Amino acid sequence: MRRIAITNQKGGVAKTTTTVNLGACLAERGKKVLLIDLDPQANLTSWLGFGAASEGKSVYDVFVGDTRLDEVLKDSKTHKLWVAPSVVELAGAERLLLTETGRDTVLKKKLAEMKEEFDYVFFDCPPSLGIITINALTAAREVFIPVETKILALNGLVTLTHTIQRVKERINPSLEITGIIACMYDGRTNLSREVLEKLRAHFGDRVFKTAIRENVRLAECPISELPIHLYAPGSPGAKDYENLADEVIESEKTHGNARKR
Ligand SMILES: Nc1ncnc2c1ncn2[C@@H]1O[C@H](COP(=O)(O)OP(=O)(O)OP(=O)(O)O)[C@@H](O)[C@H]1O
Ligand SMILES: [Mg+2]
Numbered sequence: 001m002r003r004i005a006i007t008n009q010k011g012g013v014a015k016t017t018t019t020v021n022l023g024a025c026l027a028e029r030g031k032k033v034l035l036i037d038l039d040p041q042a043n044l045t046s047w048l049g050f051g052a053a054s055e056g057k058s059v060y061d062v063f064v065g066d067t068r069l070d071e072v073l074k075d076s077k078t079h080k081l082w083v084a085p086s087v088v089e090l091a092g093a094e095r096l097l098l099t100e101t102g103r104d105t106v107l108k109k110k111l112a113e114m115k116e117e118f119d120y121v122f123f124d125c126p127p128s129l130g131i132i133t134i135n136a137l138t139a140a141r142e143v144f145i146p147v148e149t150k151i152l153a154l155n156g157l158v159t160l161t162h163t164i165q166r167v168k169e170r171i172n173p174s175l176e177i178t179g180i181i182a183c184m185y186d187g188r189t190n191l192s193r194e195v196l197e198k199l200r201a202h203f204g205d206r207v208f209k210t211a212i213r214e215n216v217r218l219a220e221c222p223i224s225e226l227p228i229h230l231y232a233p234g235s236p237g238a239k240d241y242e243n244l245a246d247e248v249i250e251s252e253k254t255h256g257n258a259r260k261r
Contacts, residue, residue: 003111004178005122005140010156011127013148014183016043017218019235021123024227025245026079031119034073036107038055039126039134044260045085047222048076053243058087066218069114069225078227082118094131104171107135107257115132124190129163137167137175142255144179149195149211151187177206178255210243 006019023033033178037059045051045058052130056074061067062084074083097103111121123136137143143164147157161177168175180203184193199207212218215237217228224231229238 003140004142005123006137007125014146021241033117033120034082036084040091042086049225050085060090063093108139142178146181149192180207182211212240
């Protein structure tokens, strides 16, 4: 089971877009995929049609109660794609966890107890480096960082990589940044090309070859409650996320761990 945190404390860089569409493209390729929504905005949850997650238990109950992850899993309309939904109340969980000992390892423990088996588990992180994100970095083995290539704002990446390094040293020695994803790429602009070059200079081959192009279909997609390859098959957005999924499957050989926990 590959456990991958999709994180960047900067807002609106395509974390959720990437989690949903990459996850769905992996599911299309026969992988069993779980997407855990860790954002109180619950964008991923409503995208996959579970907007009224209040009907059942959510990730909030997993964090602050005895609820097991198995109890909150929902089978989405996309074959082999499962969701652990979020709710707005998750915003309050950070405060409740603050005084708990072992507050950083809640998710890791719940994941270890989960009976249902998956090939891939993705954590869609909120745009912050709070306790919930630290939980994701503690429960994950890999980190994928989506980076918006429309603007030159790579400073935040320094803070992020330091945080990841700290978590690695303190609690999760096996944590690695295994993928940088260039998002909202517009190859016609010098800026996008420059950002991509800088990423490649800094992160080398950890930057995926596939850049996700800016594509209006991707922006429209959430209201359809479908992932891009079903909403707009053949669109640039669908092709890019399909190519990215192929690269991720290819990297199983190096970052494998597909069966191990
Ligand atoms: N390649 C793309 N082309 C066009 N629009 C995109 C693309 N990727 C993402 N978007 C749009 O950009 C906005 C931000 O994307 P998204 O919600 O995935 O970011 P996020 O990092 O999850 O945001 P937050 O930090 O709020 O959780 C959304 O409106 C989304 O539809
Ligand atoms: Mg998001």
